[in-house]
Amino acid sequence: MKSLTDTFTLHNGTGIPCVGFGTAELRGEHGKRAFLTALETGYRHLDSAQMYYNEEMVGAAVKESGVPREEVFITTKLANDVRGYRETMDSLDESLRKLGTPYADLFLIHWPAPAPFKENWRQMNAESWRAMEDLLEAGKVRSIGVSNFRPEHTKALLKTARVKPMVNQIRLLPGYTQEDVVAYSREEGMLLEAYSPLGAGEIFSSREMKDLARKYGRTVAQLAIRWCLQRGFLPLPRSGNPDRIRENTGVFDFDISGEDLVRLDRVKT
Ligand code: NAP
Numbered sequence: 001m002k003s004l005t006d007t008f009t010l011h012n013g014t015g016i017p018c019v020g021f022g023t024a025e026l027r028g029e030h031g032k033r034a035f036l037t038a039l040e041t042g043y044r045h046l047d048s049a050q051m052y053y054n055e056e057m058v059g060a061a062v063k064e065s066g067v068p069r070e071e072v073f074i075t076t077k078l079a080n081d082v083r084g085y086r087e088t089m090d091s092l093d094e095s096l097r098k099l100g101t102p103y104a105d106l107f108l109i110h111w112p113a114p115a116p117f118k119e120n121w122r123q124m125n126a127e128s129w130r131a132m133e134d135l136l137e138a139g140k141v142r143s144i145g146v147s148n149f150r151p152e153h154t155k156a157l158l159k160t161a162r163v164k165p166m167v168n169q170i171r172l173l174p175g176y177t178q179e180d181v182v183a184y185s186r187e188e189g190m191l192l193e194a195y196s197p198l199g200a201g202e203i204f205s206s207r208e209m210k211d212l213a214r215k216y217g218r219t220v221a222q223l224a225i226r227w228c229l230q231r232g233f234l235p236l237p238r239s240g241n242p243d244r245i246r247e248n249t250g251v252f253d254f255d256i257s258g259e260d261l262v263r264l265d266r267v268k269t
Pocket of ligand 1: 021022023024025047048110147148169194195196197198199200201204219221236239240241244245247248
């Protein structure tokens with residue numbers, strides 16, 4: 001990966017820009033400004049969700065940026081209180097209306113067994129997945145996947161799936177490597193997306209991270225994002241600050257040594 005427009009390839013051939021801009025908690029005009037700054041800085045991948053309540057602003061920022069729709073990869077995620085065939089179809093239509101676009105690039109099941117479906121999540125995920133497969137066939141989404149799925153959740157889904165998930169978006173950062181989930185997801189052909197690659201801010205207090213960042217002449221954030229890329233994870237860093245939005249893209253002109261990658265796998269954050 002050499003730039004923000006380089007892509008990973010999903011198992012259906014869809015290209016996905018290698019760093020996504022995290023959008024959780026960024027809402028309203030402040031959110032829109034952050035998304036515009038991200039697009040101006042060169043990000044071409046925005047990670048939204050129904051539960052982030054910012055799909056309108058994501059759509060508005062893409063339009064206002066002047067970047068052609070087809071050059072931006074937009075993800076949204078099925079909310080925790082929505083399951084079932086019809087409900088999933090309708091909620092995607094609502095997301096597309098808010099995003100102001102005829103298709104989403106990636107549609108994920110946000111959580112595998114949320115509270116309203118604690119007892120019947122297997123059946124309800126299967127029904128939602130059937131809708132997502134039909135949305136894929138209809139061209140309303142370009143790829144489909146899951147988030148926060150442990151192997152038992154994916155195994156249950158695969159019992160009735162016609163199309164395997166293309167992505168599993170999970171929490172991954174230096175010191176938090178979820179090896180069992182990563183290995184199983186890869187066996188089933190899924191790309192791993194790394195959410196909270198900066199530990200939602202926690203990573204910045206780690207002495208070891210600071211020391212290693214200094215060794216490479218980089219910032220802690222750049223080191224964490226670079227670690228994701230070198231481990232084959234697609235990082236989704238979030239910032240509402242223009243300088244940091246830019247800083248987080250400075251990850252293509254240095255290499256972390258094999259030895260330091262292993263140190264970062266085990267770092268205490
Ligand atoms: P994150 O990206 O790990 O960290 C964001 C925090 O780090 C913010 O407080 C931000 O503050 C700060 N930050 C960013 N860049 C920085 C820098 N260069 N220097 C110092 N501080 C910096 O947090 P996250 O939002 O939890 O995760 C990222 C994205 O992953 C989310 O936005 C969302 O898209 C996705 N996600 C998905 C799930 C899921 O269940 N699928 C769960 C969590 C997250 P400032 O804004 O002030 O810069």
